[in-house]
Amino acid sequence: MDESRQGWTETMRVLVIEDDRETAQFLQKSLKENGHTADLAGDGEAGLALAGEGAYDVLIVDRMLPRLDGLSVIKTLRADGNRTPVLILSALGEVDDRVKGLRAGGDDYLTKPYAYSELLARVEALGRRTVPEEQQTRYTVGDLVLDRLSHRVARGGEHILLQPREYRLLEYLMQHAGQVVTRTMLLEHVWDYHFDPQTNVIDVHVSRLRAKIDKSFDKPLLHTVRGAGYTIRDGPV
Amino acid sequence: MTALFERLATAASTTAFRLSAAAVIAFLLAAAAISGFLFWQTNSVLTDQVLGQLRAESQLLKAENAGGGPVAIAAAVTALSRPEGAGLYFLADPNGSKIAGNLNRVPPELEVSPQGGVFRYKPERSVSAAERLAVAIPVDLGPALKLLVGRDIEDQRNFADTMKRAFLLGFGALSLLGLLGGLAVSRWILNRMEAITATSRSIVAGDLTRRIPLQGNGGELDGLAQNLNDMLDRIEGLMSGLREVSDNIAHDLKTPLNRLRNSAEEALRDPRGGEAYRDGLERTIEKADDLIKTFNALLLIARLEAGALEENLDQFDLGKLVEDVAELYMPAAEEAGFALAVETADGLQVRANRQLIGQAIANLIDNAIKYSRGTNAGSAITVKALREGSGVAISVGDRGPGIPAPDRSRVLKRFVRLEKSRTQPGTGLGLSLVAAVARLHHGEVRLEDNEPGLRVVLLLSSRVFADAVPEVPGAQTSIAAK
Numbered sequence: 001m002d003e004s005r006q007g008w009t010e011t012m013r014v015l016v017i018e019d020d021r022e023t024a025q026f027l028q029k030s031l032k033e034n035g036h037t038a039d040l041a042g043d044g045e046a047g048l049a050l051a052g053e054g055a056y057d058v059l060i061v062d063r064m065l066p067r068l069d070g071l072s073v074i075k076t077l078r079a080d081g082n083r084t085p086v087l088i089l090s091a092l093g094e095v096d097d098r099v100k101g102l103r104a105g106g107d108d109y110l111t112k113p114y115a116y117s118e119l120l121a122r123v124e125a126l127g128r129r130t131v132p133e134e135q136q137t138r139y140t141v142g143d144l145v146l147d148r149l150s151h152r153v154a155r156g157g158e159h160i161l162l163q164p165r166e167y168r169l170l171e172y173l174m175q176h177a178g179q180v181v182t183r184t185m186l187l188e189h190v191w192d193y194h195f196d197p198q199t200n201v202i203d204v205h206v207s208r209l210r211a212k213i214d215k216s217f218d219k220p221l222l223h224t225v226r227g228a229g230y231t232i233r234d235g236p237v
Numbered sequence: 238m239t240a241l242f243e244r245l246a247t248a249a250s251t252t253a254f255r256l257s258a259a260a261v262i263a264f265l266l267a268a269a270a271i272s273g274f275l276f277w278q279t280n281s282v283l284t285d286q287v288l289g290q291l292r293a294e295s296q297l298l299k300a301e302n303a304g305g306g307p308v309a310i311a312a313a314v315t316a317l318s319r320p321e322g323a324g325l326y327f328l329a330d331p332n333g334s335k336i337a338g339n340l341n342r343v344p345p346e347l348e349v350s351p352q353g354g355v356f357r358y359k360p361e362r363s364v365s366a367a368e369r370l371a372v373a374i375p376v377d378l379g380p381a382l383k384l385l386v387g388r389d390i391e392d393q394r395n396f397a398d399t400m401k402r403a404f405l406l407g408f409g410a411l412s413l414l415g416l417l418g419g420l421a422v423s424r425w426i427l428n429r430m431e432a433i434t435a436t437s438r439s440i441v442a443g444d445l446t447r448r449i450p451l452q453g454n455g456g457e458l459d460g461l462a463q464n465l466n467d468m469l470d471r472i473e474g475l476m477s478g479l480r481e482v483s484d485n486i487a488h489d490l491k492t493p494l495n496r497l498r499n500s501a502e503e504a505l506r507d508p509r510g511g512e513a514y515r516d517g518l519e520r521t522i523e524k525a526d527d528l529i530k531t532f533n534a535l536l537l538i539a540r541l542e543a544g545a546l547e548e549n550l551d552q553f554d555l556g557k558l559v560e561d562v563a564e565l566y567m568p569a570a571e572e573a574g575f576a577l578a579v580e581t582a583d584g585l586q587v588r589a590n591r592q593l594i595g596q597a598i599a600n601l602i603d604n605a606i607k608y609s610r611g612t613n614a615g616s617a618i619t620v621k622a623l624r625e626g627s628g629v630a631i632s633v634g635d636r637g638p639g640i641p642a643p644d645r646s647r648v649l650k651r652f653v654r655l656e657k658s659r660t661q662p663g664t665g666l667g668l669s670l671v672a673a674v675a676r677l678h679h680g681e682v683r684l685e686d687n688e689p690g691l692r693v694v695l696l697l698s699s700r701v702f703a704d705a706v707p708e709v710p711g712a713q714t715s716i717a718a719k
Contacts, residue, residue, distance in 0.1 A: 094537075094540070095590070115526075165564060191565055193562075193565075193592065193595055193599075195592055195595060195596040196530060196533075197565065197566075197599050197603070200569065201569045204568035204571075205568050227519075
């Protein structure tokens with residue numbers, strides 16, 4: 001789909017547990033186009049079996065499944081000690097549905113209908129869990145350095161003063177350096193909101209951040225990914 | 238006859254009847270115990286009095302005998318036996334022959350009980366043949382004389398009998414009255430119940446407009462009827478809300494669906510192909526996204542109005558939430574040329590649905606920016622969270638064109654857009670969502686003149702404070718940590 005994105009995320013093995021064939025095949029095809037591989041399971045029991053034996057990087061689990069529902073699949077996996085990250089897909093979108101899903105052991109929750117770019121961004125964010133966040137004290141992208149202990153941000157050695165919210169925004173972007181971060185993800189993790197703000201409020205926040213960290217420097221690090229969101233990376237423009 | 242019996246039986250089986258019967262019985266038992274006690278006491282006093290008199294007389298006569306011998310005592314007894322006296326006397330020799338007195342012999346009852354006792358006699362000068370009751374005691378005058386001293390106690394006996402009869406009649410009458418009263422109360426309650434049952438039946442049969450009639454006396458049954466009527470109002474409201482939603486969905490989603498389809502078709506028809514298709518598809522996706530947003534908002538509002546989201550309550554600082562949402566919108570507001578001013582009270586700890594209230598505030602700020610864009614650049618949009626009365630008022634005020642008073646109630650309805658706003662982007666559901674969130678939290682939305690401009694006030698009742706406990710410092714952060 002988007003060639004500039006290839007090579008920035010590792011290839012992931014994804015298991016899609018979804019009973020709607022059309023949706024499942026669409027996901028499989030799209031994920032393949034983004035450089036990942038995807039296996040399919042059409043019901044909860046088959047999905048549980050496959051997830052148990054295979055080494056997958058991410059599981060995509062639909063809540064409503066025949067034979068065994070999605071949340072039960074996740075609960076069983078967690079009870080067996082399986083810690084593979086899970087993205088839950090569901091038509092049920094209220095906050096308590098989300099809470100239920102996360103409590104069952106899911107790591108992220110996406111309501112249908114969703115934009116594929118949103119799903120891809122979240123799957124990639126889940127799949128790349130190398131060093132636990134708590135242990136990383138410093139994020140570096142190019143010559144931009146963010147120190148988590150002192151909350152100090154500098155680029156090219158030059159200190160940049162950020163508002164607390166701007167700092168948090170940059171921190172989240174750098175946590176997912178090289179990956180696409182959607183507006184919804186930002187709203188959820190930087191502001192803890194699960195609603196749709198209607199206007200482009202996030203965009204303005206990001207452009208202010210960009211003004212501070214990119215403007216007076218020769219190489220832009222914060223990029224807009226059209227139709228998806230934002231990403232921060234050091235590489236060819 | 239059986240119909241009457243059946244009705245009475247029904248009335249008698251009610252709780253009301255049982256309760257009043259129990260009350261009457263308890264009262265009667267208490268009254269019986271008290272009057273029984275009084276009766277016994279009165280009787281004792283009178284009896285003691287008579288016996289006292291008899292003993293006193295005995296002493297006197299003994300003294301007479303001791304002093305003057307048989308002649309003296311015979312004279313004394315004769316004197317005492319005159320018709321006007323109340324006493325009864327019998328003086329005899331050891332054989333039983335009468336010496337003096339107004340009794341002619343030892344009464345048969347006293348022959349068997351030498352200490353004295355009660356007996357019947359017929360007065361000498363009485364007109365009727367009725368026997369009277371009397372009591373007498375023997376007086377010890379030695380072996381030569383036999384003396385009995387007594388008193389007529391027929392009046393006493395009459396008194397006692399009258400009292401007994403009066404008590405029995407009284408109790409009988411009270412019991413009957415109690416029974417009848419209980420039955421009457423039960424009948425009355427049954428009638429009221431019947432009115433309620435009849436109304437419910439016709440409602441179940443489909444007539445949602447019926448209401449239970451009130452007596453207007455403000456009693457508990459009226460209170461119950463009023464509550465049931467309120468419940469019926471709510472149900473009727475929900476039913477019509479449901480109809481409205483499906484009407485809205487039918488009408489207002491069909492147009493965007495149509496537009497969506499048209500845009501796809503238009504792209505297909507475009508002779509340029511290739512790039513035009515791409516643009517067309519992107520526009521189609523945009524329209525599909527708008528449609529999804531509208532549908533989700535409609536669904537959310539419908540569920541809110543049905544009161545379905547009560548369970549998900551968090552405890553948080555409302556002032557902090559308002560500040561956070563305002564901060565989210567601050568850059569966008571500034572880009573549009575407005576200054577966002579925030580004023581919040583301290584310590585507004587509430588138990589409410591954080592996401593919904595956040596969304597409501599966001600909608601209001603979004604509206605303020607959207608609808609006053611272009612007017613009064615640089616003017617302030619004020620966002621406040623302050624106490625009002627016993628509750629809390631969240632308000633967003635702008636300096637835009639405002640909403641004229643007659644239109645204010647209309648705009649809270651779904652999809653209503655005032656004429657001058659018809660061309661604005663958005664779903665037209667923002668304010669109705671705010672109204673639904675207010676309602677969920679037992680509050681309301683007020684639209685006011687900001688002089689100039691519009692001020693929307695989201696009023697939450699004191700119930701949001703209800704269970705709130707003071708926050709432990711450091712235990713809660715407002716920025717999400719993963």
